[in-house]
Amino acid sequence: MEKVLSFLKDAGVFFYATVDGDKPRLRPFGLFLELNGKFYFGMGQQKESYKQTIANPNVEICALNKQNQWIRIRGIAVEDKTPETCEKVFAASPFLKNLYNEQTGNKLGIFWLKDGYAEIADMAGNFEKFNF
Numbered sequence: 001m002e003k004v005l006s007f008l009k010d011a012g013v014f015f016y017a018t019v020d021g022d023k024p025r026l027r028p029f030g031l032f033l034e035l036n037g038k039f040y041f042g043m044g045q046q047k048e049s050y051k052q053t054i055a056n057p058n059v060e061i062c063a064l065n066k067q068n069q070w071i072r073i074r075g076i077a078v079e080d081k082t083p084e085t086c087e088k089v090f091a092a093s094p095f096l097k098n099l100y101n102e103q104t105g106n107k108l109g110i111f112w113l114k115d116g117y118a119e120i121a122d123m124a125g126n127f128e129k130f131n132f
Contacts, residue, residue, distance in 0.1 A: 011063035
C-alpha cells in the first residue's frame with residue numbers, strides 16, 4: 001500500500017479506466033487516500049465514470065512518475081457510503097466541499113479497491129508486481 005500511495009503522490013495525477021458497454025473509457029483523477037488500510041478514491045455521482053464503475057466495478061489506474069516509471073493498479077471498486085468515510089475524505093481534501101455540497105447538488109461517490117494488484121515498471125525493463 002505504501003508503494004502505491006508514494007508513487008501516486010509523486011505522479012500527482014493518475015488515469016482511471018472504466019468500461020462503457022464494450023468501450024474503454026479513461027480520464028485523469030487526483031483524489032486518493034488510505035483509510036483503514038484500504039486504498040480509497042472518488043468521483044462525482046453525476047459523472048459517467050461513477051455510473052460505469054457501479055455497472056462494472058473492475059477498474060484500472062495508471063500513472064507515470066517523474067522518473068519515467070509507470071504504475072498500473074487494478075481491482076474491484078467497492079462503494080463506501082458511510083458518513084464517517086465521507087467526512088474523512090473531505091478532511092483530507094477540503095477543496096472538495098466546494099464541488100460536492102447542497103448548493104451544487106453534486107454528491108461524491110467514494111470507493112475502495114478490493115483485491116488490489118499493482119505493477120511498477122520502467123523502460124529499462126525493471127518490473128515489480130504486488131498485491132495490496
